[in-house]
Amino acid sequence: MNDKKENVAALLKKGILVSPDFVDEANSSIQSSEDLLVLSRESRQLLSRPGSVNWMEIEKVRAMHERGMADLPSLDDIAPAPAKLAGVEIINSYEITNQKTNVSHFTAYFSRRFHLLESLLRGRPELKNLTSVMRIGSSPSNVSIIGLVQDKIETKNKNIMLTVEDPTGQQRVILSRNRADLYREARDIVTDEVIGISGSCRDGVMFANAVVFPDIPSVDLKKSPEEEYLACMSDLHFGSKKFMADEFNRFISWTNMESGNAKQKRMAEKLKYILIAGDVVDGIGVYADQFSELSITDLKKQYDACARALSEIPERITIIISPGNHDAVRMAEPQPPLRNAFTESLAKLKNVLLVSNPAAVRIGAKENFPGFNCLLYHGYSFDHYVANVDSIRLNGGYDRADLIMNFLLKRRHLAPAHTSTLISPTPENDALFIDPVPDFFVAGHIHRTSISNYKATTLVNSSCWQSMTSFQERLGHNPQPARLPVINLKTRDASIINFNK
Ligand SMILES: [Fe+2]
Ligand SMILES: [Fe+2]
Structure with a gap:
């Protein structure tokens, strides 16, 4: 002893x-x-x-076990997934495969990610005399490369120095603080993102003249030939004591055209789609002391309560749901659709389509109209960019979902910095790569409401249906609950209905 x-x-x-x-x-x-x-x-x-x-798999199962989610059976035997609901087509939705993850999957994932983003940059007119890192020494002036940012530091002279790499080698790049525009872009660059750089080389160092991001193209705003409406939601948090039941009931009664002014009733009459971008329930054990803040302490019963409420929405309205970090699936992205023993009641609703996080769906297609691409992403990576990207942090942080979403669209990736979220590698197709270009990018997580446009994409950060929790107070969040962004697909006009009164 x-x-x-x-x-x-x-x-x-x-x-x-x-x-x-x-x-x-x-x-x-x-x-x-x-x-x-x-x-x-x-x-x-x-x-x-x-x-x-397979240590990754063991850690994953252990984490799920600790959260009470081990051995979740698939619901495919209980309620087969609808392949398609009227007017909706799934473009990207990811299931968990049985493949065991090892280091080679991460290597393949990063390689795939590099090539996907490189293919968007290759051929861009700004990148003249494009070459590989290995060959840069033979054409030192007016040269361009495409590389993944491996490191970023500030030099003694307050310039920014990047180390970028492509499959042929590594290159140091200086972005001078004397070039105001370039320096502003350079400050926002994060490690692991893939960028194009043009400049000239001296003594083995490249001096940048311009930085090019994968970005989305400028195209005409797509409009539906018919007046139909899309409503965007997220962060319902059923099961929380702070869940706003009265406000949610007012929303349900609006979908049934039982409340609202004449204009709002017309919107409800023509409401065709509701997108819900995660945190459907509050979950169990998501943060310290959460248990005392729950009104429903059984995970399945949280989903049952949610399904009961959503079943009151008219069946003609299609509801598309992706999970978030409070939901009963693994944390690593892509998170699979909510199709397991906890979520059975949700999966059984006839007008509900369950997709992964992230996911891409097409809505509103007509005979002579291709429909709208909608990207659903809960937004778990957003916290990282609020904390680490100067142009977001210094211009409103959590109050500026539009800046975060712009930043990601420009990088064509939902987690350009690898550490900004938990990733389960999907070597064949990087689930976090933004493709196709969305007409609507719908997110949540930060419990704020915003609608903005970047080129021809409408960026919607949905509201929440939970008042401030102790956890959010500690994080410095400032929620805007019970607001519903609604978009007229014929005009692309957007409005926010406030149920919080
Ligand atoms: Fe949330
Ligand atoms: Fe969240």
């Missing part, structure tokens, strides 16, 4: 906290060891088995 106490005390002195199973089996020689690799009993058992171990 004393040996064990001594072992623990000696290790604590070294700043090492150990688990009980380690204490049971440790011997006195451990105190004098300099290099320690501490493995749990479970890890040692796995290592002693023949064959390789």
Whole structure:
């Protein structure tokens, strides 16, 4: 017993906290060891088995188990997924495959991501004399490269120095603070994003004249031949004590044309689509002390309550739902559709289509009209850009969803900085690559309401249906609940109906 106490005390002195199973089996020689690799009993058992171990998968299952979501059966046996609902086509929606993830999948994922973004930049007129990093030395002036930003630092002279890489090598690039426009763009550059750079080379360093982003093209605003309406929602948070039931009931009664002024009733009459971009329920154990803030402490019952409320919406309206970080699926993106044992009641609604996060769907297609591409993304990566991108942080931060969404569209990626969200690599098709170009980019997560335009894309950050929680207060969020962005697809006019009164 004393040996064990001594072992623990000696290790604590070294700043090492150990688990009980380690204490049971440790011997006195451990105190004098300099290099320690501490493995749990479970890890040692796995290592002693023949064959390789998929640690990513193990961590994922452990995390799901801790959140009470292990072994979720697919709902395909309970309620088969509708292939299509009237007027809706799924462009991209991702299921979890049984493929085990290893390092090579991340390598393939990054390679795929680079080539997808590079293909958008290749052929851009701003990138004259495009060459690879390996060949840049042979044509030092007026040259362009496309690279993934591996590192970004500020030099002693307050210039910005990037290290970019392509499949042939790495190149240092200086963006001078004396070039105001260039420097403004350079300050916002994040690691892992793929950019084009033109400039000239001296002593192995490239001096940039311009930075080119993958971006979306400028095209004409698409308009439907028919007057139909699209409503955008997110962050319902059923199950939270702060869920705004009265306001949500007013929204339901509006969809049934039982409330609102004449104009609003007409909008409800012609409402065809509702997009819900995640955080359908509040979930369980999402943040510390959440349990005391729940009115429904059973995850399945949270979804049952949501399904009961959504079933009051007329069946002629198609509801498309993608998950968010509070929902009963894995955290890593792409998050699969909400089709599991917890969400059964939601999946059974006839007018509900469940898609992944992110997902792309086409709505409103007619005989001579191709329809609108809608990108749904909950917005988990947004927090990173609010904290780390100067032009967003210094111009309103969480109050400026439009700046965040612009930033991502310009980079054609929902998480250009790899650490901005949790990613499960999809080597064949980067799920976070923005393609096709959306007509509507619908997001949530930050519980603010905004509608803006970038080129021919309408950016909608949906409201929430939950008043401020202690968690949001700590994060400095300032929610704008119970507001509903509604868009006339014939005119592309947007309005916000306020149910919070
Ligand atoms: Fe939320
Ligand atoms: Fe969220």
